[in-house]
Amino acid sequence: MEKSHVFYTTFKTSLRENLLQKLHRLMKQAGFEQIDFTDKYAAIKIHFGEYGNLAFLRPNYAKVVADYVKELGGKPFLTDCNTLYxxxxxxxxxxxxTAYANGFSPLQTGCHIIIGDGLKGTDEALVPINGEYVKEARIGQAIMDADIVISLTHFKGHELTGFGGVIKNIGMGSASRAGKMEQHCEGKPNVNTDKCIGCGICLKICAHDAPTITNxxxxxxxKKCVGCGRCLAVCPKDAIQGGADAAIPMLNRKMAEYSLAVCQGRPCFHIALICDVSPNCDCHSENDIPIIPNVGMLASFDPVALDAACADLCNRMPVMDGSVLCENLRKAHDHAEHDHFVMTHPETEWTSxxxxxxxIGLGSSEYELIQI
Known part of the structure; x- marks a missing residue:
């Protein structure tokens, strides 16, 4: 099988080309113009960053992508889905x-924002994939309505999946709240009784009579709950929560199947920036010292190959002094060989x-890295 092409460039610039121009050239070299954007809706899947976090990608990068789509005749919009937590x-x-506070306004990015799963995280499309673990993926409706999907990913560490890369951005990020719950656990919520005030709003919203009020x-x-997540959306005290009891390999596999649901049947293009590589997800309201120095920008039509290439490049980098990774390495007895992401969060693994x-045919782990 032919190796997937992954295009790569460093963050080194010159007087003739800044980083934004370099990103445009990377996309062009990677084949961005092979996609027919004429009068097509293009969803640019990005993470806007939790308020208080400063490691997320700058909106300037999103503007490069949006402007390029418009240059090719398309109609871009930035999108993400609501969080489960x-x-x-x-x-x-x-x-x-939060997106506006972090700089993602239409004036800054050149396009509008649409929250993929609507006001309360319940606007979803049921996408049949008949996977090993997921039969129908619950994807934000606006993302499924798009003709083209472009993922713009901040590649960083992650406390559950090892790293947060392209597949995490697409699979978990494009899922509705119920879809996120399905990936994290068996797909059914629980009640935090310390927060619950017994108001009964969850009873009114449920079509299956799953909630009851007891004491x-x-x-x-x-047994009655179907995992739609609507009770999570309406609870005024955030007392209803999705669990996180899935084993890490199971979470990773479901995430890959959700990515397939998003990507199948339409053009997709993927970009990853390895910078400010924080140990945790941008969903945190803080960001710690990066675990490694900035690496570069990558692009590919293959999300699996892109994640694999990013992980390999990261693991070749030196460790940042004072980071969680540095501290964990000092505690470890064997420094000879290690994986940066597993060493940062030893309970994780990303290979699954x-x-x-x-x-499942989402992509190939075999890639040719083409530096521009």
Whole structure:
């Protein structure tokens, strides 16, 4: 099988070309213009960053992508879906305010923002994929309505999946709140009784009579629950929460299958920037010292190959002094060989995501790195 092409450039610039111009050239070299954008809606899947986090990609990069789409006759919009956890992006209004606060306004990026799964995270399309673990993926409706998907990914560490790369950005990031819950656990929520006030709003929204009020607190019958996530959206006290009890390999495999649901049947193009490589996801309201120096920018039509290439490049980099990775290395007895991401979060592993992505036909782990 022919290796997938992954195009790569460093962050080194010159008087003749700045980083934004370099990103445009990278996209062009990687074949961006092979896609027919004429009068097509192009979803640019990005992470706007949790409020308080400063490691997310600068909106300047998003403008390069949006402007290029418009140059080719397309109609771009930036998008992400609401979070499962409670934070500054749990509904569309808070999500938009956070995006604007972090610089992602139409004036700055040159295009509008559409929150993919709507006001409360319940606007979703059920996408049949008949995977090993997922039969119907729950993807944000606006993302599925797009003709073309472009992922613009900040490649960094992640406390559950080892690293947050392209597949994480597409698979987890494009899922509705119920879709995120399905990936993280068995797909059914639980009630935090300390927060629950027994108001009964969850009873009114549920079409399956799963919640009941017992001793002034809501209880969800998992035999009746279908995992739609609507109760999470309406709870005024954020007492209803999705679990996180899936084994890491299972989470990674579901994430790959959700990525397949997003990408199948339409043109997709993927960009990853390895900079400010924080140990944790941009969903955190803080960011720690980067674990490695900045690496570069990469682009490919193959999300699996792109993630594999990013991981390999990161693992060749020196460790940043004072970082979590540096501290963990000092505690370890064997410094001879290690994986930067596993060493940062020793309970994680990322290879199951790559392996499953190959298995289901999402992409190839074999790649040719073409430096421009």
């Amino acid at each position: 409670v934070g500054s992006r749990k509904n569309a209004l808070d999500h938009l305010e 002034g607190k809501a209880v969800i019958n998992h 995501c790559i392996e499953h992505g190959v298995k």
